[in-house]
Amino acid sequence: MYGIEILVDEHKNILRLLDCMSASSYGILKGEDVDVDLFKKYIDMARNYADKHHHGKEELILFKHMVDTMGAVAEKLVNYGMLIEHDYGRLYLTSLDEALDAYRSTGDDKLKLDIIANTIGYVNHLRRHIDKEDNVIYTFAERELSDEIKKTVNKETEIFEDENLEKVKEYITWLDEISNKLLA
Ligand SMILES: [Fe+2]
Ligand SMILES: [Fe+2]
Numbered sequence: 001m002y003g004i005e006i007l008v009d010e011h012k013n014i015l016r017l018l019d020c021m022s023a024s025s026y027g028i029l030k031g032e033d034v035d036v037d038l039f040k041k042y043i044d045m046a047r048n049y050a051d052k053h054h055h056g057k058e059e060l061i062l063f064k065h066m067v068d069t070m071g072a073v074a075e076k077l078v079n080y081g082m083l084i085e086h087d088y089g090r091l092y093l094t095s096l097d098e099a100l101d102a103y104r105s106t107g108d109d110k111l112k113l114d115i116i117a118n119t120i121g122y123v124n125h126l127r128r129h130i131d132k133e134d135n136v137i138y139t140f141a142e143r144e145l146s147d148e149i150k151k152t153v154n155k156e157t158e159i160f161e162d163e164n165l166e167k168v169k170e171y172i173t174w175l176d177e178i179s180n181k182l183l184a
Helices: 002-029 036-069 072-106 111-144 147-182
Strands: none
Touching (some): 002 036, 002 111, 036 111
């Protein structure tokens, strides 16, 4: 099902982003300078690709149709599970952003703790979230959604993708470059 296959593919890109974020945090731990601009770019991709583009498709298309048509179990999994987890991710990014701003303006060494903690908090949180979606939520949707709703999800996903093609390409090109550098 196209509407789910594309989400699974995006998870692979997001996991690569998380690996890079983890590698850069480990660099700080080993004594490297904090590359504030690089961490800001991580936040930019996390907010615009992982959240706006990927979670956007989940929230506006797949999860919406699951809640509308699959009953109480889907409603519980989505509204009290996945959507809350998306919000937790946003919270980590806000805290990381604030720590980076504070570090940039004060140079206070202690802020490295906040940078590492919020980055790794986000990385671990999203890895668990992705694992749950790949192995529970998406498989549940694939099994239970009607053929008609699957078609609707696929169609709406196609339109969403067409509207965001160029911006997505830019993020993936940047991710290829940075992961070649950091994860080789
Ligand atoms: Fe999600
Ligand atoms: Fe997801």
